[in-house]
Structure formats: structure tokens, C-alpha cells
Amino acid sequence: MPRDPVLVVDPKGLACPAGGFHVDPSGKVALAVVTHAHADHARPGAGAYLATPGTAVMLRQRLGRVTVQELPFGQRLRVAGAEVSFHPSGHLPGAAQVRIEVGGEIWVVSGDYKTEEDGLAEPFEPVACHGFVTECTFGLPVFRWSPQALVADQIRGWWQSAAAAGQGAAIAAYSLGKAQRLLHLLAGTGPGPVLLHPAAAAATTALASVGYSLPAASVWDGAALPSGALLIAAPQAGLPARTRSAMASGWMALRGTRRGAGQGFVLSDHADWPGLNAAIRATGASRVLVTHGYEDAFARWLCEQGLDAAPLTSAAGRA
Amino acid sequence: MRAFAALIEALTTGAPAVPALGAYLRSASPVEAAHVLSWVSGQRPRPAVTLAALRQAACRAEGIPDWLFEASRAAAGSVAETIAHLLPDAPTPEEVAPQDLLGQCRGLEPDEILARLEVLPVTVRLAAIRLLTGTLRLTLPAPQIGQALAEISGGIAGAIVLKLETWRPEMGLAALIAAVAPEQIARPFATLRPFTGPAGPVADWAAFPRMDQPRLQVLRRTGPAQVWAEDGRLLTGTRPDLASVLQDLAIGTVIEAVEPQPGVLWALDLLEWRGQPVAALGFAQRRALLAEGCGGPIGLAPAVPATDWAALELIRRREGLWLRRQDAGPDCPWHDWAPHPRETDAVLVHAELGSGGRDIAGLTFAVRSGTALVPVARTIDGLSREDLDDLGTWIRRHATARFGPVREVPPRRLYRLGFEAVDPAPRRKAGLWLRAPRILAYLPDHSPDQVARLDSLTDPALDPRGQDR
Numbered sequence: 001m002p003r004d005p006v007l008v009v010d011p012k013g014l015a016c017p018a019g020g021f022h023v024d025p026s027g028k029v030a031l032a033v034v035t036h037a038h039a040d041h042a043r044p045g046a047g048a049y050l051a052t053p054g055t056a057v058m059l060r061q062r063l064g065r066v067t068v069q070e071l072p073f074g075q076r077l078r079v080a081g082a083e084v085s086f087h088p089s090g091h092l093p094g095a096a097q098v099r100i101e102v103g104g105e106i107w108v109v110s111g112d113y114k115t116e117e118d119g120l121a122e123p124f125e126p127v128a129c130h131g132f133v134t135e136c137t138f139g140l141p142v143f144r145w146s147p148q149a150l151v152a153d154q155i156r157g158w159w160q161s162a163a164a165a166g167q168g169a170a171i172a173a174y175s176l177g178k179a180q181r182l183l184h185l186l187a188g189t190g191p192g193p194v195l196l197h198p199a200a201a202a203a204t205t206a207l208a209s210v211g212y213s214l215p216a217a218s219v220w221d222g223a224a225l226p227s228g229a230l231l232i233a234a235p236q237a238g239l240p241a242r243t244r245s246a247m248a249s250g251w252m253a254l255r256g257t258r259r260g261a262g263q264g265f266v267l268s269d270h271a272d273w274p275g276l277n278a279a280i281r282a283t284g285a286s287r288v289l290v291t292h293g294y295e296d297a298f299a300r301w302l303c304e305q306g307l308d309a310a311p312l313t314s315a316a317g318r319a
Numbered sequence: 320m321r322a323f324a325a326l327i328e329a330l331t332t333g334a335p336a337v338p339a340l341g342a343y344l345r346s347a348s349p350v351e352a353a354h355v356l357s358w359v360s361g362q363r364p365r366p367a368v369t370l371a372a373l374r375q376a377a378c379r380a381e382g383i384p385d386w387l388f389e390a391s392r393a394a395a396g397s398v399a400e401t402i403a404h405l406l407p408d409a410p411t412p413e414e415v416a417p418q419d420l421l422g423q424c425r426g427l428e429p430d431e432i433l434a435r436l437e438v439l440p441v442t443v444r445l446a447a448i449r450l451l452t453g454t455l456r457l458t459l460p461a462p463q464i465g466q467a468l469a470e471i472s473g474g475i476a477g478a479i480v481l482k483l484e485t486w487r488p489e490m491g492l493a494a495l496i497a498a499v500a501p502e503q504i505a506r507p508f509a510t511l512r513p514f515t516g517p518a519g520p521v522a523d524w525a526a527f528p529r530m531d532q533p534r535l536q537v538l539r540r541t542g543p544a545q546v547w548a549e550d551g552r553l554l555t556g557t558r559p560d561l562a563s564v565l566q567d568l569a570i571g572t573v574i575e576a577v578e579p580q581p582g583v584l585w586a587l588d589l590l591e592w593r594g595q596p597v598a599a600l601g602f603a604q605r606r607a608l609l610a611e612g613c614g615g616p617i618g619l620a621p622a623v624p625a626t627d628w629a630a631l632e633l634i635r636r637r638e639g640l641w642l643r644r645q646d647a648g649p650d651c652p653w654h655d656w657a658p659h660p661r662e663t664d665a666v667l668v669h670a671e672l673g674s675g676g677r678d679i680a681g682l683t684f685a686v687r688s689g690t691a692l693v694p695v696a697r698t699i700d701g702l703s704r705e706d707l708d709d710l711g712t713w714i715r716r717h718a719t720a721r722f723g724p725v726r727e728v729p730p731r732r733l734y735r736l737g738f739e740a741v742d743p744a745p746r747r748k749a750g751l752w753l754r755a756p757r758i759l760a761y762l763p764d765h766s767p768d769q770v771a772r773l774d775s776l777t778d779p780a781l782d783p784r785g786q787d788r
Contacts, residue, residue: 141387301384
């Protein structure tokens with residue numbers, strides 16, 4: 001008798017029928033297992049949420065009064081007919097991959113992840129599995145990151161030259177994840193103080209409250225930046241005059257993806273091409289479903305490497 | 320390579336050329352600067368490898384199938400950038416002068432060239448690849464190069480000219496630059512602006528045939544005679560055929576001229592004459608002086624007799640006219656009365672999609688030649704922002720093929736184009752290219768079969784729409 005699939009794709013997203021839950025769903029469900037608190041993964045409306053403590057504190061901040069059960073990394077939890085555990089993804093502090101075991105078959109949903117250790121988020125942990133659902137945001141061989149120490153040097157150089165010209169510097173970054181990484185990398189190492197946009201400050205405070213070690217930084221009050229200061233700003237936020245601005249993102253690496261943005265630094269919280277390939281190999285999975293990126297190209301590449309791979313959306317109904 | 324790569328990056332992203340070139344010249348060695356100046360002045364270096372061969376070598380080296388390279392090209396922006404980003408990071412990046420890299424790579428196999436590229440930092444690889452494959456399409460006008468050299472050597476801008484035509488980088492920078500004494504420098508050319516329409520009595524104006532060629536200034540003050548081009552180039556050394564003309568020029572003469580045919584000069588205006596206050600004379604009076612022989616060996620440009628505006632209008636519709644007020648001073652403008660645009664009906668065949676804010680970067684139009692459609696013009700001039708947005712949506716929905724940012728579209732949309740002239744273009748499929756094309760209208764009610772025939776462009780008599788010219 002054919003086994004029921006561990007994971008299926010239904011209109012609300014990726015579901016585990018045996019466990020009665022969804023992973024990072026887009027619709028209203030009874031139980032949402034959430035990898036991390038970014039808005040495209042953690043959405044309001046679920047009856048209950050399951051997340052790591054680091055993710056849970058951000059869910060409460062962003063989604064208001066929600067029912068969240070906390071499950072630390074590595075602990076296994078029985079959820080109906082499935083066994084569930086969280087494992088670090090390296091994407092941001094508290095971000096997790098979800099390991100799901102049903103009847104001896106193991107699937108891991110990666111969520112968003114990166115393989116470089118950034119000294120703040122729990123480092124990516126490859127988990128042995130039969131099937132791996134992986135993101136492929138930067139799933140093309142032209143995406144190769146430099147070590148973050150080199151990028152930090154570049155940012156410092158730009159920050160110094162802004163200070164020397166008597167200007168403030170503002171670097172646009174997601175308020176959850178990238179902002180804390182920049183704060184951790186740059187605080188106290190430049191010509192002036194680091195200021196945080198209110199949203200970034202709120203996320204930083206929340207993460208610090210559950211034990212992450214983050215430097216103190218003032219909240220930006222919207223006034224002109226003092227010379228030598230570095231503002232970690234929300235993307236598309238308005239900036240005061242006489243401020244040099246830059247963007248920190250993996251998309252800054254290539255002309256075709258930069259989309260006319262100005263100064264950029266190539267700092268990403270997603271795995272690059274070597275990272276994706278190494279991570280997939282390390283899981284030992286023979287079945288790979290790819291999502292969240294260059295799905296067609298990456299799936300075809302994995303097939304040509306001998307894996308049973310496909311875009312997740314094309315596998316609707318069967319995993 | 321770093322300074323060279325920074326210069327290439329600045330020039331290709333549209334930064335002001337003179338400061339970028341000045342910054343480069345300050346940091347580069349004279350030997351390297353000599354080579355780089357020869358490249359940016361149009362002396363393209365002989366390539367060491369073709370881009371296609373380098374692409375194949377990169378795919379082999381990284382174990383990437385060509386379809387995946389192609390998928391990466393859209394993200395990277397170009398083949399050269401894809402190769403630059405495909406190669407792994409250099410753990411200990413090396414520094415090499417661009418002319419040395421080029422010399423080393425000549426005669427090497429593509430795989431060996433790739434190995435040379437791998438030790439370069441990613442930021443300079445793109446410039447290196449462009450140099451090695453001969454795709455460094457970057458030419459700065461000589462006046463800008465001269466200006467940058469002048470600024471860094473403390474000289475007066477305009478007093479440095481480049482003897483580019485006979486110079487090779489092995490001769491060194493000193494042989495490139497020729498200092499010109501201040502009294503041999505041309506006056507600023509009077510502006511040429513579009514004519515706004517008949518104004519005042521026609522007798523107030525002098526009319527001339529419209530010139531395709533740029534204007535020249537022929538001068539002889541105290542030193543040797545010189546011929547300057549409108550774009551600031553000094554032509555004296557490259558036009559020995561004019562040497563006899565210059566010798567016979569009286570001392571103290573400055574003439575604005577034009578060369579309608581090779582070797583033939585027409586004097587348009589007398590700008591200086593033996594210290595006489597020419598500025599006080601009107602244009603008609605200065606022409607009278609030229610008619611008396613003050614131009615020496617240079618004959619007077621023939622005027623178009625003007626009896627009334629209607630007669631002038633007929634001439635300008637066919638050929639165009641240059642006009643000047645009879646009382647104009649030497650610095651007053653010339654007026655360009657462009658000929659009535661010719662028109663043709665062409666179908667849209669390709670569209671280049673833009674990046675950043677622009678939806679469409681270029682539209683290619685074609686006419687019929689036999690059973691095929693051949694491109695004859697590329698423009699977006701004449702479409703409003705809304706039209707471009709709507710067209711962009713249509714293009715994205717109906718594209719039949721993609722070549723990088725370019726989309727092939729079904730040849731269903733007919734447009735009326737205006738253009739100034741037909742230029743011969745032997746390398747184009749059609750053998751010609753339209754000059755100054757402009758989109759006049761979209762013709763949704765016309766069938767695409769009503770596209771013009773190619774021979775109607777070369778022979779207006781064949782234009783079935785029988786335009787009144």
C-alpha cells in the first residue's frame with residue numbers, strides 16, 4: 001500500500017497531514033509551525049503557533065496576542081502522528097529549520113538559511129533526512145559571497161569617508177535579522193555611534209530580552225544625523241539631508257539585480273551558490289524540493305547532479 | 320588593474336568623464352596611462368581571446384552547463400559580468416598592469432587565461448575581461464582627454480591637444496601632448512540652435528544650404544595657421560591638403576568655414592581681420608568683406624537668395640536651411656531649419672526592456688524587404704510615459720523570444736515614423752538606417768501588411784502613400 005506523503009502543498013501552503021499542521025502557511029490554519037518571524041513566513045490568523053523561543057518573542061511583538069508554544073532547538077515534540085524538532089538555520093537569531101518525521105521517513109524544511117557563521121545567529125546545522133525542502137533565493141552560480149569580515153571593512157571605509165566629509169551615513173537593512181547583524185559587526189568600530197531605526201530597535205530589544213548578546217544602541221529620533229554616526233535604517237525610509245545612504249543586501253552583487261539602487265554592500269542572510277549546494281549534499285537527501293528563488297534553474301541543476309529534484313509548487317499534492 | 324577598473328566602472332556608469340579620467344591619471348604609472356589613453360581614445364587593443372571562447376572555458380572550469388550560464392546572464396547583466404562572478408574568489412588577489420595582462424594573455428589558451436583572471440579580485444575582473452576580449456567599447460572625445468591631462472598637469476584647458484592620429488603608446492605620454500600657444504586657440508563657435516519659425520521681414524535674414532558637416536575655424540594670428548574642428552580637435556596636422564590654403568591666409572585672419580566636399584572650403588563668417596573691430600560689424604557687412612577677398616584663398620559660402628518666406632519654406636522642406644540675421648554679431652547664433660521629416664510606416668519587431676525606472680530602453684522598427692522584415696530604426700522618441708508603460712505591458716505579455724533584455728514581439732503593431740534622412744549602413748541587414756527617427760503615431764487601425772517596403776525608403780517615388788514633398 002503506498003505511503004501517504006509526509007508533506008503536501010495545499011492552498012494554505014506546505015502541510016503535514018499526519019501532524020495536522022502547516023509550515024510557514026499563508027492562510028488561516030489551526031497550527032502553524034514557523035521557521036522565523038519575517039513577514040513572508042510568519043503571518044497572522046493561525047489558531048496556534050509553534051516556534052523557537054527567539055522566534056516566539058518576535059511573533060508576539062509583530063502579531064500581537066497570539067498563542068505560541070515554544071520549542072527550543074534540538075528538542076523533539078510529538079504533534080499528532082508526526083515528530084517535530086527545530087534546528088538552527090543561521091538566517092537570523094532564533095531562525096530554524098523544521099525536521100519532521102512520520103513513520104520513519106524524515107523531511108526537513110529549511111526555511112531561509114545561510115551557511116556562513118555570522119557570530120550572532122545560531123550556525124546552520126545540516127540535518128540528515130530523506131527529503132529536503134530548501135530555499136534557493138540565490139540559486140545561480142554567479143552568487144558567491146565574500147567573508148563578512150571583508151564586507152564589514154568595506155562598510156567601515158565608506159562610513160569613515162562619510163564622517164570625513166562631515167556627513168552621516170545610513171545603511172538600509174531589514175529591521176529583523178540584518179539590522180542586528182550589522183549592529184553586531186559594526187558597533188564601536190567606526191568613527192561615531194550606531195543608531196537604530198525604531199523598528200530595528202524594537203526587534204533588537206526583543207531579541208536581547210531572550211538572551212542574545214547585542215550591543216546597546218540609541219534609537220534614531222528622526223532628526224539630522226550627527227557627523228560620523230551610522231544609522232541602520234528601514235528600507236525605503238525617508239532619510240535626513242546630508243546623509244550618505246547605502247543598501248546591504250545580496251542583490252547588490254550583480255548589475256542585473258541591483259535595480260538602479262545606489263551604493264551597495266554585498267551582505268546576505270541567505271546561502272550563496274556554494275552554500276546551497278554544500279548544505280544539500282550535507283543532508284544526504286535524495287529528494288529535494290526547491291522554493292523561494294530561482295526554482296526552475298536550481299531544480300534542473302540538482303536533477304543534472306543526480307538528485308530527484310523539483311520546484312515545490314510543481315510537487316503540489318505530493319512530497 | 321584597480322585604478323583602470325575603477326575608471327572603466329566610472330565611465331560605463333555615466334559618471335562625469337573628465338574627473339574620472341583625472342583621478343585615474345593621478346594614480347597610474349605613465350607607461351600604463353599611455354596605454355589606457357590610447358584605448359579610451361579609440362585605438363582598440365587587439366583581443367587575446369573571444370568572449371565566446373572565454374565563456375565556454377568558464378563553463379568547463381566551473382562544471383556549469385551552458386543553459387545555467389545563460390540563466391545567470393540575466394541576473395549578472397552581461398556575459399562578461401557572468402564570467403567575472405562565476406569564477407571563485409581569489410584568496411590572495413594579485414595586482415597586474417592592464418597592458419601587461421594583455422601581453423601575457425596573448426597566445427594563451429582560454430583555460431590559461433581563465434587561470435590568470437581567477438587570481439584577480441572580482442572587482443577588477445570585469446575590466447580585465449573586457450580588455451582581453453576586445454569588448455572595451457569606450458571612446459572619449461579628444462577634448463575631454465585633453466582637459467583631463469590639462470587639469471592634472473596644471474596647464475590651461477584648451478591649450479593641450481592630442482596628436483592621436485599618429486601616436487602609439489610605446490612613444491610615451493610626452494609625444495601625445497602638443498602644447499598650443501594661447502593665440503592659436505580657436506574662438507568659441509557661435510551656437511547653432513533650432514529655428515523657431517519665420518519672424519520679421521525675410522530681408523532681415525541670410526539663408527544658406529543646410530550643412531551636414533561640422534563647422535571649422537581657420538585662423539592665423541601671430542604663429543602658424545591652424546584648423547580647428549567644432550568639437551575642439553586640432554586638425555592642422557591631419558589635413559596636409561589644406562596646408563596650402565593655410566599658408567596663403569593673411570596674418571590676423573580668423574574665418575568660420577565649412578567643408579561641403581573634401582578639399583573644398585566655404586567661408587561662412589569672418590571672425591577676425593587684421594585687428595579690425597569685426598565685432599562691431601553686422602553679419603552682412605562681414606560677408607561683404609569676405610566677398611572683397613578678405614578670406615584670401617577661401618571662397619564665400621553661397622547664400623540662398625530669399626525673396627519671401629514661402630519660397631524659403633519650399634527649399635527648406637526638401638533640404639533644410641541655415642539662417643542668420645543680417646545684423647548678427649560674430650557670437651550670435653546660427654539657426655538650423657531642419658527639413659520636413661520624411662515619414663514611413665514600420666512594424667515593431669524588437670523591444671529592449673530597461674532596468675531601474677525605465678520600462679523600455681529601445682524599440683526596433685522594421686520594414687518589408689521581399690517576404691522578410693528588416694530593421695531600419697531604433698528609438699523611443701515620441702512616445703509618452705503612459706504609452707511606454709502600456710507598450711511595456713503588451714511586450715511582456717506577447718514576447719515570443721528573449722535575448723538578454725531584448726524581447727522579440729509578433730510584428731503586429733504598425734507605427735508611423737518620422738525621420739530626417741536615410742543613411743547607408745552596409746553592415747545592417749537592410750543596408751540602411753534611418754537618421755533621427757521619431758515615433759509619430761501608433762496605427763492600430765492599419766493592418767501590419769501595410770508596412771512600407773524597403774525600396775520606398777531609398778526611392779521616395781516608390782512610396783505608395785505619395786507624400787507631398
